[in-house]
Amino acid sequence: MTGPLARALGEFAATVDPPAPVRADVPTRILDVLGNALAAYAERSADAAPAALAAMKRWGGVPEATVIGSGERLPAPSAAFVNGVLAHSLDYDDTHLPSVLHPSASVVPAALAAAEAGAEGDLIAAIAAGIEVTNRIGMAGCDPETGANLYFERGQHATSICGTIGAAVAVGRLYGLDGTGIADAIGIAASMGAGVLEANRTGGSVKRTHCGWAAHAGVVAATLAAEGLTGPPTVLEGRFGFFAAHTGRFDPRAVTDGLGEEWELLRTVFKPYPSNHFTHAGIDCALALRRAGLRPSEVAAIELGVAEPVLRTIAEPPEEKARPRSGYHAKFSGPYTLAIALTGGSGLGVGLDDFVELDPERLALASKVTVCADPEATAAFPRTFAAVLRVRTTAGTTLSHRVGSSRGGPGHPLSAAEVAAKFTGNAVRALSPSAVEDLAAAVGRLGSGGPVSAVFPAGRDSGRTMETAYRQAR
Incomplete structure (x- = not known):
């Protein structure tokens, strides 16, 4: 492909009709995110998720989208933030190799929030495009000769930095933006992605918020693009662009080669263990x-x-x-x-x-x-x-x-039954067994136009309980 990379990604995201294997895969990504988030909600530790919910409620706003597990309704960017925090809190979210990032925990919460708030685009195609863009921008930051992840070499969290752009792409597709509009959303989102990894080494729970911030920023970036804000056309490859800022060098072929034909989404693996x-x-x-x-x-x-x-x-x-x-x-x-x-x-x-x-x-x-x-x-x-x-x-x-390859990784993927068991084991921590079955069925209907609101059942206890535990611990 020729021309600015953001424009190529924008055209792809605006027009792609994912093939059947990709469309079949996306609902499983949604289920995995929801299961991880419900388990995190049920954990109720005095940590990132209750703090995130309390902060977003403090800011208030129009109730547009639902917080997973709690039933609370917040403005779409705020709901995306809390849900992204929940999705990443247990370090149980899916992983793409070789970029070594977790795409779904940012893209899915952003897309669900925008869809519930009224965006009427193709949800499955939007999430597929957002995850694919996240993965490819992550891959471009891997040194093709040494395999070194140039984001990590600088202490930066590729998951949140790339996930912000992927979330903006997904929401832009849901808003019905054309290729130019989604390219603008990418250009805006590139100024919003962030995340440093020192907490992995020496403590602090801020890393749990990284996917939440990416989801929030993605909704905001796409909304601003829909309202007419523009981004630089060479935001990714430019002299003062995204890759210059975050990796120093990059592989442009990883961004566009085979785009729309060879799906990196399908190489994103599910975790069997809730750890790094x-x-x-x-x-x-x-x-x-x-x-x-x-x-x-x-x-x-x-x-x-x-x-x-x-x-x-x-x-x-x-x-x-x-x-x-x-x-x-x-x-x-x-x-x-x-x-x-x-x-x-x-x-x-x-x-x-x-x-x-x-x-x-x-x-x-x-x-x-x-x-x-x-x-x-x-x-x-x-x-x-x-x-x-x-x-x-x-x-x-x-x-x-x-x-030679960890369980769940390339060559040893989890079976469909194992992925389903993981979802059920996570979700029953917050929901009754019958509600878990209903949730799985509701996600299965999303591909045929089922309502997004049906994938947000309230947990056994309200969000008030999670916030109360947080405030008591403080």
Whole structure:
């Protein structure tokens, strides 16, 4: 394609009629987001989601769209913000490789909020286009020679930065903007994306809000474009444009090659474990050794080998990862997630209940873990997440296990039954079993024009309960 990249993406998003496999996939993305959000709503920790809801209610405004689980109605940008926070809060959202970002947690909340507020475009096509654009802009920030993620190299969260543009694309399509209008929405959204990753290393819960802000900003950017605000045509590739600001260099082929024919959306994988995706290969190794008979009491020392670029996220600083500050921060700890798997986790091997509180036995086991770079895992990254685990036992023997691709990843995708089980297990934390069935059916009807309002059932308790827990904890 020739011409400005934003214009090419705008024309694609405005006109694309996704093929049948993509249209069939999108409702599953919506279900995964709703399930993750409902589980986060039910968690009611004194953290990002209740704070987000309280803040948005403080601002007030016209009640246009629904907050997942609570039944509260807020202006569309505010509802998108809270729902994006919920969708990303448990670190259970889908992942695209090799960009290593989570597209649906920003795009789906933005699109649902705009649709519920009255936008009448093709919801499935809008979400498909938004996710595809998010993934491709993320891919363009990967060094084609080394595989290094240039966003992460600068400490930036590609999920929220790229997700802001994808959310704007989805909402622009719903608003019926033409290619020029969606290109303007991209140009506006490029000034709004943000997110730094230091919380992954040393604490703080702000990362949970990143997808919420991206969803909020996407709605705002598309709305401004619909009202006539314009963006620079070369906003992505320009001298002072998006890639110059966020990555320094980029691969333009990743943005447009095969656009509309080869769908990166279909390479976006579902997570089996509610933790940072870089921990999953190590979890798989630990679960395999446990199945083979290894017990925690037999462990003298553990060495986990992973791709070199992921060390900064799941292994550094070592003292923070060996003894994380909270259950949430344990999700970003290679040592602690290994300890969960070796002691017998919940869910699909490691589950939500394993991160409610820090367990003394698991902390003791985590203190025995050393994480290092493994050449094979480094060579496979970021196309797949690999790891090797070596355990020295108290009897003096060494046990090892290697995985070339983590469960749920390329080559080992979750089955339809496993994805459905994940959704049900998440959603029943907030809804009755019959309501969960009704919700799945309502999402299934979206592709044939079913009402968006039907995918927002209120949880067992109101949003007031979540806010009350938050205020009491303060």
